[in-house]
Amino acid sequence: MLNQFFREPITLGLAQAAAVTLLSLGVMFLARRQNIHLEREILVALARGFVQVVAVGAVLVFVLQGPWALGLLVLTAMLVAAAFTARRRVTTIPQALTVALLGIGAGAGTVILTMTWLGVIDPALTSLIPVGSMIIANAMNTCTLALERFRAEIESHTGLIEAGLALGADPRAIVRPYVQAAVQASMIPRIDSLRSLGIVWIPGLMAGMILSGTDPVYAAIYQFVIIAMIFATSGITALVSVLAVRGRIFTPAEQLILRP
Amino acid sequence: MNAPPGRPAHPDPAEGATLPGQPDHAVKIRTQRLSRVVKGVAIVNDVSVDVFHQEVMAVVGPSGAGKTSFLRLINRLDEPTRGTVFLDGVDYRTIPPRVLRRRVGMVMQFPYLFPGTVADNIRFAPLQRGEEISDEEIDRLLAQVDLPGYREREVSQLSGGEAQRVSLARTLANSPEVLLLDEPTSALDDKAKASVEALIVRIIREQKLTCLIVTHDNAQALRMANRAMVMEKGRLVKVGPVQEVLDAESVLP
Numbered sequence: 001m002l003n004q005f006f007r008e009p010i011t012l013g014l015a016q017a018a019a020v021t022l023l024s025l026g027v028m029f030l031a032r033r034q035n036i037h038l039e040r041e042i043l044v045a046l047a048r049g050f051v052q053v054v055a056v057g058a059v060l061v062f063v064l065q066g067p068w069a070l071g072l073l074v075l076t077a078m079l080v081a082a083a084f085t086a087r088r089r090v091t092t093i094p095q096a097l098t099v100a101l102l103g104i105g106a107g108a109g110t111v112i113l114t115m116t117w118l119g120v121i122d123p124a125l126t127s128l129i130p131v132g133s134m135i136i137a138n139a140m141n142t143c144t145l146a147l148e149r150f151r152a153e154i155e156s157h158t159g160l161i162e163a164g165l166a167l168g169a170d171p172r173a174i175v176r177p178y179v180q181a182a183v184q185a186s187m188i189p190r191i192d193s194l195r196s197l198g199i200v201w202i203p204g205l206m207a208g209m210i211l212s213g214t215d216p217v218y219a220a221i222y223q224f225v226i227i228a229m230i231f232a233t234s235g236i237t238a239l240v241s242v243l244a245v246r247g248r249i250f251t252p253a254e255q256l257i258l259r260p
Numbered sequence: 261m262n263a264p265p266g267r268p269a270h271p272d273p274a275e276g277a278t279l280p281g282q283p284d285h286a287v288k289i290r291t292q293r294l295s296r297v298v299k300g301v302a303i304v305n306d307v308s309v310d311v312f313h314q315e316v317m318a319v320v321g322p323s324g325a326g327k328t329s330f331l332r333l334i335n336r337l338d339e340p341t342r343g344t345v346f347l348d349g350v351d352y353r354t355i356p357p358r359v360l361r362r363r364v365g366m367v368m369q370f371p372y373l374f375p376g377t378v379a380d381n382i383r384f385a386p387l388q389r390g391e392e393i394s395d396e397e398i399d400r401l402l403a404q405v406d407l408p409g410y411r412e413r414e415v416s417q418l419s420g421g422e423a424q425r426v427s428l429a430r431t432l433a434n435s436p437e438v439l440l441l442d443e444p445t446s447a448l449d450d451k452a453k454a455s456v457e458a459l460i461v462r463i464i465r466e467q468k469l470t471c472l473i474v475t476h477d478n479a480q481a482l483r484m485a486n487r488a489m490v491m492e493k494g495r496l497v498k499v500g501p502v503q504e505v506l507d508a509e510s511v512l513p
Contacts, residue, residue, distance in 0.1 A: 163372035167385040168362035254357040
């Protein structure tokens with residue numbers, strides 16, 4: 001209906017955005033009637049989300065025509081931003097920023113670089129940046145999940161951990177079960193998304209490719225490629241993040257720092 | 261520094277659980293101006309005390325006095341913010357922490373057993389230094405803590421008293437020279453309390469261990485210790501033969 005009135009892609013987009021904003025506001029009022037007061041959060045989030053993503057789109061207009069190195073620069077900036085975001089979510093973890101940078105950098109960095117080199121990710125910026133950002137965003141979520149779970153495991157087992165230390169044990173050996181639990185827990189959502197691919201959900205990228213006229217089978221295969229890359233990224237990120245933080249929750253004299 | 265006691269606290273122990281040990285006058289543990297400040301609060305404040313070979317020192321005082329915090333500094337589970345501890349005259353900061361913690365064993369208020377069997381728990385510490393101990397050795401340790409035949413029991417099936425005995429056996433598997441006891445019987449019922457206490461006393465005596473025991477129970481301190489040190493607000497306020505120190509304490513308003 002809207003496209004009958006708006007021909008220009010930008011104005012059409014704005015009209016579509018207005019429509020979904022109305023829908024969201026409707027949801028907000030519905031929530032309000034149930035005494036769920038999220039008005040402020042919802043309004044701020046809507047406005048922020050719109051401005052941010054449009055700003056990125058505007059920047060992309062220039063970036064996508066830029067040289068290859070610019071893509072790396074943009075991805076690096078995203079990676080650093082992701083590490084800062086992850087740190088904010090896990091405030092009690094010692095040296096969280098370093099840990100997040102290591103984890104996200106190792107996971108997203110390794111996968112983006114090797115897959116671009118192999119030609120799985122098209123080095124053209126129109127492909128590298130969106131795919132890269134997806135990988136980085138997932139690395140960030142995995143990093144947060146893994147660190148959060150690790151923190152919870154440590155904090156709920158301080159007695160056992162200190163009993164182990166008091167017996168003269170290697171701190172790494174004592175926390176091994178918690179490392180395993182954290183890495184596993186943070187990877188389960190990725191395994192689930194691989195398993196339910198196509199049945200429970202048709203992910204955004206595939207939907208987008210089909211919308212823009214790509215052969216659905218190629219779009220499907222490429223979606224698998226993306227999810228598998230995200231899976232690999234998560235695995236590396238979770239392992240590196242947790243192993244990086246493992247050494248940081250003890251002092252050099254092997255005393256437990258992280259406590260409830 | 262405190263003068264060595266001229267004579268044992270209990271020259272003639274009439275009760276079975278009393279330690280008759282004539283302390284060897286060499287200093288086993290010396291804390292030197294030991295302090296720990298956390299967020300501006302001195303939880304242990306300038307504590308200097310000597311504990312002699314094969315002596316049992318009770319650490320008493322009101323709750324929140326810093327008794328447990330003091331004990332945790334002695335096996336370096338926490339780091340002193342000032343001062344240090346000498347073990348046999350050697351500054352403990354020069355001893356690798358794992359070696360130190362094997363020599364200075366600790367039994368906590370709660371047993372904190374690792375999931376698995378009793379044997380898994382007893383094997384744990386020796387395995388950490390690459391030593392596998394035999395089933396016979398495990399049985400011997402279990403016999404010491406009066407738990408014969410418990411080797412393959414699941415720790416989740418144990419009573420509180422049994423679990424605390426396993427925790428003691430697990431610490432003894434390291435053959436420690438010093439034993440730190442942090443209210444080891446306070447989480448137990450009266451019956452288990454008496455038997456675990458008697459067991460600890462027997463083991464300390466048989467194995468010629470030097471011992472620091474945190475307790476809020478003056479009667480227990482009298483039964484177990486040669487000397488007592490009283491802590492208040494992180495400070496050492498008094499140290500001496502257990503009888504004298506606790507008698508003086510009890511007449512305080």
